Amino acid sequence: METATTQLKQLGPRFELTRKDLLNARHLPGGVYSSPEIYELEKERIFMTHWLSVGRVDEIPNVGDYMTFDVMNEPILISRPAEDEINVCMNMCLHRGVAVASGCGHAKDFSCPYHAWLFDVGGKLIAAPGMKESEVDLSGARLKPLPVKIWRGWIFTNFSENPRPFEEFIDTYEKKLWWFQSGECKTAHKVEIDIKCNWKFLVENLIDIYHVGVIHKSTFGGFVKGEKIKFNLEKDGGWHTQYEARPHSKSGEQVFPTLPWAQDKSSGIACKAGIYPNLNLSMRADSLRMWHVWPTSPGTTRIVCYLLFPEAAFSIPNFDEELKKYSGFVEQIVYEDAAMVESLQNASGSKFFKPGPMAPLEEALHHLENHYIDVMVGE
Amino acid sequence: MTQQWVAVATCSDISEDDTYAVEVDGRPICLYNVAGEYFATDNKCTHGDADLSDGLIQDGHLIECPLHEGTFDIRSGKPMRAPCVEAIRCHKVRVQQGVIYLQLEN
Numbered sequence: 001m002e003t004a005t006t007q008l009k010q011l012g013p014r015f016e017l018t019r020k021d022l023l024n025a026r027h028l029p030g031g032v033y034s035s036p037e038i039y040e041l042e043k044e045r046i047f048m049t050h051w052l053s054v055g056r057v058d059e060i061p062n063v064g065d066y067m068t069f070d071v072m073n074e075p076i077l078i079s080r081p082a083e084d085e086i087n088v089c090m091n092m093c094l095h096r097g098v099a100v101a102s103g104c105g106h107a108k109d110f111s112c113p114y115h116a117w118l119f120d121v122g123g124k125l126i127a128a129p130g131m132k133e134s135e136v137d138l139s140g141a142r143l144k145p146l147p148v149k150i151w152r153g154w155i156f157t158n159f160s161e162n163p164r165p166f167e168e169f170i171d172t173y174e175k176k177l178w179w180f181q182s183g184e185c186k187t188a189h190k191v192e193i194d195i196k197c198n199w200k201f202l203v204e205n206l207i208d209i210y211h212v213g214v215i216h217k218s219t220f221g222g223f224v225k226g227e228k229i230k231f232n233l234e235k236d237g238g239w240h241t242q243y244e245a246r247p248h249s250k251s252g253e254q255v256f257p258t259l260p261w262a263q264d265k266s267s268g269i270a271c272k273a274g275i276y277p278n279l280n281l282s283m284r285a286d287s288l289r290m291w292h293v294w295p296t297s298p299g300t301t302r303i304v305c306y307l308l309f310p311e312a313a314f315s316i317p318n319f320d321e322e323l324k325k326y327s328g329f330v331e332q333i334v335y336e337d338a339a340m341v342e343s344l345q346n347a348s349g350s351k352f353f354k355p356g357p358m359a360p361l362e363e364a365l366h367h368l369e370n371h372y373i374d375v376m377v378g379e
Numbered sequence: 380m381t382q383q384w385v386a387v388a389t390c391s392d393i394s395e396d397d398t399y400a401v402e403v404d405g406r407p408i409c410l411y412n413v414a415g416e417y418f419a420t421d422n423k424c425t426h427g428d429a430d431l432s433d434g435l436i437q438d439g440h441l442i443e444c445p446l447h448e449g450t451f452d453i454r455s456g457k458p459m460r461a462p463c464v465e466a467i468r469c470h471k472v473r474v475q476q477g478v479i480y481l482q483l484e485n
Binding site for chain 1: 427445446447448449461462
């Protein structure tokens with residue numbers, strides 16, 4: 001098998017078709033969705049260099065709370081060593097590399113299950129049993145720390161040795177996303193679903209307005225007027241938009257109280273944004289959602305969608321029941337999409353697959369697919 | 380209520396500077412022979428999931444937990460080295476005619 005760089009070079013003429021202006025462009029070639037070599041290169045060029053949201057501060061509210069997570073097989077430990085401190089570090093023992101923590105919960109320290117090396121909640125080595133006679137200096141040793149930035153309740157980290165300044169990365173969204181006040185919200189539920197397709201198909205699907213009226217007709221599609229949507233395209237593959245839709249419920253009726261910052265807006269307000277590579281932010285008049293799209297292999301992806309509300313929503317009558325309905329509604333949307341993106345995945349590996357022309361409604365996909373080419377092969 | 384004195388072992392069960400695990404009323408206990416003097420503490424380390432009876436007696440009166448090498452003073456139960464921070468419960472011991480008796484502390 002050729003290396004990823006050779007494969008990307010061979011796809012060069014196909015990329016030129018995606019590079020054309022929207023009304024003449026074609027979607028990305030199947031190879032970028034199916035090749036294991038390109039997937040590995042995406043890890044290096046995209047997921048190991050970009051700022052990534054790996055959870056929310058309200059998931060670990062108390063000192064000693066922690067959670068673990070894998071980003072493309074890189075295990076990390078997210079913890080709260082002090083009231084006003086969030087720590088992210090590699091979940092790899094300093095001895096043989098075994099994960100010192102698993103799952104999530106509360107701990108006073110982490111004891112590696114293999115040889116009992118002991119680390120405090122912030123990742124500092126406290127004890128290395130049986131090492132008294134070792135001549136290696138372990139004083140001050142700690143699990144490899146990663147940078148941490150908190151933005152509107154989200155914990156961002158970066159695997160790069162020299163990450164781009166976070167403030168520069170988030171600047172556009174900080175300035176323009178007035179509607180995504182997730183720092184004023186609490187996590188009500190996390191929807192997690194595994195899908196058998198490449199991660200990019202799901203990122204694209206979450207932007208794709210063109211399909212909404214077709215496959216989501218019975219859930220929410222009938223209420224979105226796709227042709228009226230205008231995208232604001234930002235640098236680095238980002239975008240945001242505002243349009244008229246209806247709340248995310250089966251009946252289309254608003255269930256939860258109107259968000260404090262949407263009081264003076266139309267009841268049908270809908271806002272959406274994308275932060276490259278894998279975040280999709282969304283608001284309806286009564287709720288916020290943030291989708292995380294996590295690659296787990298070239299052909300599998302995990303969707304993690306946080307359902308967020310301000311405090312007031314949690315005290316409505318029958319909250320638990322309403323939340324269950326709402327989260328079921330969101331899951332149903334994902335399952336409607338899953339059948340499509342899994343079929344797409346199948347096609348992407350076929351020698352007969354030829355990417356079709358983009359629809360005018362696919363402006364944001366055009367923007368995103370072109371940004372992908374920029375990141376992977378240079379501008 | 381004062382607990383009863385219970386016979387738990389004989390002196391010959393425990394070599395000098397060694398430990399011996401017993402159970403009293405279902406509670407795991409560690410007995411120590413420190414230079415011919417007998418002591419008892421709870422056996423489960425107050426830090427991790429380990430039995431102190433599997434550890435080594437050091438520097439005279441310290442028991443070192445085998446898991447993370449934290450230590451307690453066998454005489455007082457006081458934590459002496461990290462990661463042990465919570466004292467270990469001590470129990471009264473007396474020896475009569477080669478038999479070790481113990482009174483459980485709650």
